[in-house]
Amino acid sequence: MKITVIAGGVGGARFVRGVREHVRRSGQDHTIDVVVNTGDDWWLAGLRIWPDHDSILYTLAGQNDEQRGWGRRGESERVSEELRTWGVTPEWFTLGDLDLGTHIARTAWLRAGETPSDVAGRLGARWDLGVALHPATDDEIDTHIVTPDGERLHFQEWWTRHRAQLAVARFEQQGIESARPAPAALAAIAAADVILLAPSNPVVSIGPVLEIPGIRDALATASAPIVGVSPIIGGAAVRGMAEACLAVIGVSADAGAVARHYGARGRGGVLDGWLVGEEDAQAVPAIDAAAIAARAVPLWMKDADTSAALAADALAFAQALADLG
Template sequence: MKVTVLAGGVGGARFARGVREHARRSGDIERIDVVVNTGDDWWLAGVRIWPDHDSLLYTLAGENDDERGWGRRGESERVAAELQAWGVTPPWFTLGDLDLGTHLARTAWLRAGETPSQVARRLGTRWDLGVTLHPATDDEIDTHVVVEGGDRMHFQEWWTRHRASLPAIRFEHAGIAKASPAPAALAAIGAADVVLVAPSNPVVSIGPILAIPGMRDALRRAPAPVVGVSGIIGGAAVRGMADSCLAAIGVETDAAAVARHYGARSRGGLLDGWLVAEEDAASGPALTADGIPSVAVPLWMRDADTSARLAADALAHASTLRADARRA
């Protein structure tokens, strides 16, 4: 079986790790591809930073700082202190020394003419990740946020400096109208037996992937079932201030509301199926009636066992959907 995951951020990284753990335990998966959000990316101090990609890279490599939830474990910040002393970087965004090494290597390869997809492949060879990471696009589509009062700032400033506390009016992706999906990302979607939408932020992690011209069409044409996993449990975001992002686009912080935001693929949307938490089981029948067959399972990814079980549940739901489609 070939599995492709759409992901970004900490929740996406943990879910991808769970899919890999299930693959290692079951032996049922021959390949895992992850299409990674690039909307969080930005330039800082002359280097190109890929926050979502690096969360996935470090988590899958076993190098992530699990206490902070981001960055490298065993990190130091001597260079960051110097950069801030020179006024090159703001005090609210700190680059760890080990992390900076990744950014410098990436930027060197980009400036030498390699595409982001080529760079991601090079970065992925250092550790045995067990998956292949693909930027959703090779074009730059940095996210900016327009807040109340009309001020516009890079997503990283809104997210990291202000902790999403400034009410957002809208999110804009610079240059996205001229962007296109990365060829490797499209190939991974087209070759998949199952496409999984990770429990990542639906607005700023999955949203930019879907907003790339041609990406939704590729997912609608995909022969594989598309199954999403809710990142909302019991009316609360598990991580990442998703409630502030959902409010900006007029979507309730609710598992069923997010599913309807993605929409049923049978009705022009994205999803063939959806996983909700046991706390949200009551929403299942109505979602199924709306064309998004839903099942309630434990969604908390507390360790390798619970993460692998969630991946198994998502794949089982996809298998059921596939069987139902054949019988129809």
């Protein structure tokens, strides 16, 4: 079976790890491709930073800092302190020394003419990830926020410095209109037997991927069933500040509302199925009525066992939808 996951952020990283764990436990010859959000990427101190990609990379490599939820474990921050002293990096964004090594290597390869897809392959080859990571696009589509009075900030400043508390009129992905899907991302969607939307932030992690011209068309014509996993459990985001992002686009922090935001594939959206938490079982009939098949299952990824069980539920649901034709 060829499994393709569309993901970003910490929730996406943990879900992908659960999919890998389930595949390894099953002993079956499944492959896992991950189409990774690039909307969070940005330039800092002359270095190209890929927050979502690196969260997934480090999580799968066993190198992530589980307590902070980002960066490498066992980090030091001497270089970051020196960069702040020189005024090259802001105080509100810390880069660990090991993390900086990744950014320096990536930027060197990019400056040498390699594509982001090439670079992702080189970074992933260092560890036995058990999956292939593909940037959604090789073009830069950095996300900015626009305030009600017209001020523009990079998403990372709004998210990290302002903790998503600054009023936002809209999100913009710079240059997304002319961006193209990365060839490997399109190939992973086309070849998939199952496509899963991870429980990532619907607005700034999954949203930018879906807005790249050509991605929605690829999903619309994919032969694989598409099953999404809700990032909202019991009316609250599992991690991060997704509620603030959803509010900007007028979507409630509700599992059913997020499903309807993505929409049914048969009605121009992207979903065939949607998994909600057991806490949100009452939302299933309304989601079904929106032409999206829904099931309530345990969604909390507390450890390897619960994460693998969630992946198994998602894959079994997708198989059931495929069997229905």
